Amino acid sequence: MEKIGFIGCGNMAASIIGGMVSGDFDPKIIYATDSDNAKLADISEKFGINTLNSNAELVSVCDIVVLAVKPQVMHDIIDALSPEIRNLKNKLYISIAAGIKQSTLKRWIGENATVIRTMPNTPSLIGKGVTGIYAEQNTASEKVEKTIQIMSAVGTDIIVKEERLLDTITAISGSGPAYYFMVMEVMIDSAIGLGLDKESATKAVIGTALGAAAMAQAQINETAPAALRKNVTSPNGTTEKAIASFQADGIGTVFDKAVNAAYSRSQELADDFDKVK
Ligand SMILES: NC(=O)c1ccc[n+]([C@@H]2O[C@H](COP(=O)([O-])OP(=O)(O)OC[C@H]3O[C@@H](n4cnc5c(N)ncnc54)[C@H](OP(=O)(O)O)[C@@H]3O)[C@@H](O)[C@H]2O)c1
Incomplete structure (x- = not known):
């Protein structure tokens, strides 16, 4: 079973995790970190998921890493991971951050990483969201499928074939x-x-x-x-x-x-x- 980790366990991550565990996902395969230990302990108790003390440990342990921090802190968080860890082979990174391009994230993380960018909206917080999903054309279909499965925990998914269409999604379902x-x-x-x-x-x-x-x-x-x-x-x-x-x-x-x-x-x-x- 692939392990799925969340860096950042705020409103959106908690909603996705909640949707996942009330659906088909076993909480034992879900991991999370957060800078706020009390928030992390609450989420762990509520959903029965695992918590880790560092983002580096989470990236090492998990096959899929959901980047669920605010866009403004994303670069520093990725930069704080050593290049060896963040660029480990076969990792799938799923970003839910507004406004950071797939190509930008890939440049920050490293060439070995598969990065799929998603754009959820606020009603995702009550399981009625719309999420745009963009993956580069050469992305393995099972990685895209996994992303769809994770994001459909909070609503409807729309797959777009060009990244600029995530700006359209932002202007329609995001705003x-x-x-x-x-x-x-x-x-x-x-x-x-x-x-x-x-x-x-x-x-x-x-x-x-x-x-x-x-x-x-x-x-x-x-x-x-x-x-x-x-x-x-x-x-x-x-x-x-x-x-x-x-x-x-x-x-x-x-x-x-x-x-x-x-x-x-x-x-x-x-x-x-x-x-x-
Ligand atoms: N909420 C929405 O409706 C919505 C819609 C579309 C997209 N998004 C995207 O979803 C992402 C998360 O948004 P959100 O509303 O869930 O934000 P949030 O509630 O602020 O959650 C982010 C969490 O990340 C934690 N964090 C900060 N630095 C960290 C670090 N170094 N390591 C681990 N965790 C860290 C924060 O802790 P502290 O509070 O202690 O800083 C916070 O708990 C954003 O990128 C946003 O663009 C959100």
Whole structure:
């Protein structure tokens, strides 16, 4: 059984480990380190996984190393491992860090390493995430499969064939929860403006978002969201008036511009990390 180690045991790693052990993974094959010993002890007790005292020991012991620290400390953590240890043959490194390119990580770790880059999003913390996964074309399929298996512990995986598409994933599912939260915010404000109290407005908006998402999910293979929208839009009815108003105000352009701004920023951040030697 391959051993899987997590460097960094914060929010995201804890969610992935939780998903793994409640699925098919034996906690005995999972290892973790963290700079906070109390956090590590809690996670070990909760999930029955192994803990280690150093990142070097974790990399030596584990076949798969999940890099789950904040992007800002990633370089220093990799740099602190000796080149012999981090460049051991046949290791698979899976990064969940936002904004650090696969090629940048590979340069920091070493040429022997296989590095697969993933981009999860915040709903992964409750098992309802979307994770983009990018592996170089020559990556062994069993390593890609293993990564899919690990990341699907916290939701849905989307495999992309070019690394730049992880910037697209970042702009859609990475930043996307905030777009939906913002739509909820403004709809709650409108509901309050039309007389509902705050509690009722919030319940109505969140319940509607959940219901609409569940309908779209249930019919994902048969009906596109556009068809679902048309089905609930009766001629000359209330929905038609609202949709016409959104379209007249250029809702498509507004969203497209925002998503493109997030995409460009994702590329800029990745370029900044790439400058670190
Ligand atoms: N949370 C999200 O929604 C989300 C979404 C997409 C991607 N991500 C990515 O996931 C990664 C982790 O994010 P997170 O939210 O889980 O962060 P987090 O809660 O801060 O977890 C990172 C953990 O790493 C520990 N750490 C720091 N230095 C370490 C070292 N030298 N050795 C071992 N552990 C060390 C931190 O300990 P201290 O607290 O003591 O520093 C912390 O417990 C990030 O790269 C982020 O970009 C997160």
